[in-house]
Amino acid sequence: MKRALILALNEVRLYLRDKGDLAFTLLLPIVTFALMYGAFGGASRFNATAYVVDEDGGMYARSLVEGLGRVEGVKVSMLSTEKALARLQDADLNFVLFIPAGFSERLASEGRAELVFRQRGNGGQTGQVLGSIIRGIARDMERDIGIYQKVRSNLAGTGIAVETIDVVVTRLLEEERGNPSVRVKEELTGGTGELVNQYVPSILTMYVLFALMVGARAIVEERRKGTLERLLTTRLSVGELFFGKYIAGIGRGFVQTFILLALSYAVFRMFTPASFLQSLCFVFVYIAAVSALSLVLASVSRTEDAANWIGIVFTMATVILGGTFFEVSEGSLLHTLGRFSINTYANEALKKIIAEGASLGDVVPSLLIFVGVAVVGLILSRLIFRAVSGAR
């Protein structure tokens, strides 16, 4: 047992020293996470830049732009007329808001004015969403201006200064915005509101599976190089060697997962301390199952190339069926096949823990499946494992 642990520690040390292995198992997932972070802005549902041409420059135009900038997920970028038209022409932009000259003046005097959406085609999905947001802000402005005008006219002749009236109305309107009469409450009936919470668990389980399956190649390589054979001439028994390799797989996977989960915690802030610890525990059991499968692969592969290819094909099939890249609709053939993929259970359960605050008790069925896979994988691989071809 002690020798098996020394062997496992040696394996983890080798893993941490192999730059190629580290790049594959840590750098690649980190790059994927970074791309996701870039894509989702690390946060919620809608992120876009609103391109605005302000030909007016008046008070209401400024107010409109400020209102747009206050919308969550919307960044405002001001353009000149020429630049905006050129970029629209070059198909560099799909949607630009033009605030025409005289906008503020007409709004103040006539109570109505016009905004222009210049867009390519329908403006794209982002353009359509921005258009709706701008219409909403414009309606709010229209309502606010109406309120100001009505209050001023009602208080006309009372001797109260217009400035005082405006200050009070502005304060009341702000209070109303902070405590609206009609609130919207979001309730999840499935899935998660945060895209990042949906994808991080899937990507994490995919890379752990990938690394461990492809890591089986290392055992095949050791068999070819003769280090396994040499170990068998020491006091290490085949059982200890086998167990040491199994523990080593778990160790490697756990180091990899710990770093990735900790990074997700720090960057995406997607955990509470409790959900972080529960995720680690859950992933530990998942790794134990995958490590057993990795030993099966190492046992059946004759060459390093064979181990690589079987590992890659198995991983890709498993993650696709596990719904890593796209949602598998219920009742479909893929959904049925997905029940045979270990990643289906890993992804579903990890999402529950991270996004829905589920506890380990809520994902017991998945944990039992992993324990089953680990036990069957270990028995199977122990039966067919050979440290040296033709040997004990």
Add this chain to the structure above:
Amino acid sequence: MADDFVIVRDLHRSFNGFKAVDGVSFTIARGEIFGLLGPNGAGKTTTIRILATVLRPDSGEVIIGGHSATKDPQAVRRIIGVCPQELALYEDLSALENLVFFGRMVGLSGGEAKEQAMANLRLMGLEERAKGKVAKFSGGMKRRINFAIALMGHPELLFLDEPTVGIDPQSRNHIYENIVALKEKGMTVLYTTHYMEEADRLCRRVAVMDGGRIIAMDTPYGLKSRIGDPAKVTLEDVFLHLTGRSLRD
């Protein structure tokens, strides 16, 4: 013989119908350096692998230090050290880490393993490179590390499977001198090599294998006497005389 440390009786081992070892028998006395010579594919390495408890024989008996290699392999592993033909090293570890790791595997404590590792590295002239990564070592240095690992745990019987193959003359000479020193200390060694002059100078007796069988076994002098004047005939002449001049794979 009562002093026989290794007894091999009628050893057989086949791979998919191919007889790699076909009725091999010999003994090695305690403190003897015994040479096992033969062309490629003669069955030398398979014999060593059976003696080192890595492979089980189809039939036959191997007794090492009074322990059966098939019935009590763990007892045999406690007293053997193996220097395989391949460079069975962890290239991403340092020389010291390799030796300490294998030292732990033969049952040494952390402190003992480190102490022996440093002593063996000194013996191999690699003390100053102890912390160097093996991947950056020359072929000769790797061979010396390969040899040094086999000495961890002070084995009573050493299997040296072509320990000097493919290296520079300096490293070869260094390993050779170490084997001489081990001989003087009374270590029992089973030695295979393609360098006949090494076998001639080192081994008390040699066995020549071909086709999985031992076709001759005697002292180098005795073997040379069989084909001519031992003062003029070399062991290589004997080898070619016994195994023929046709090329082997």
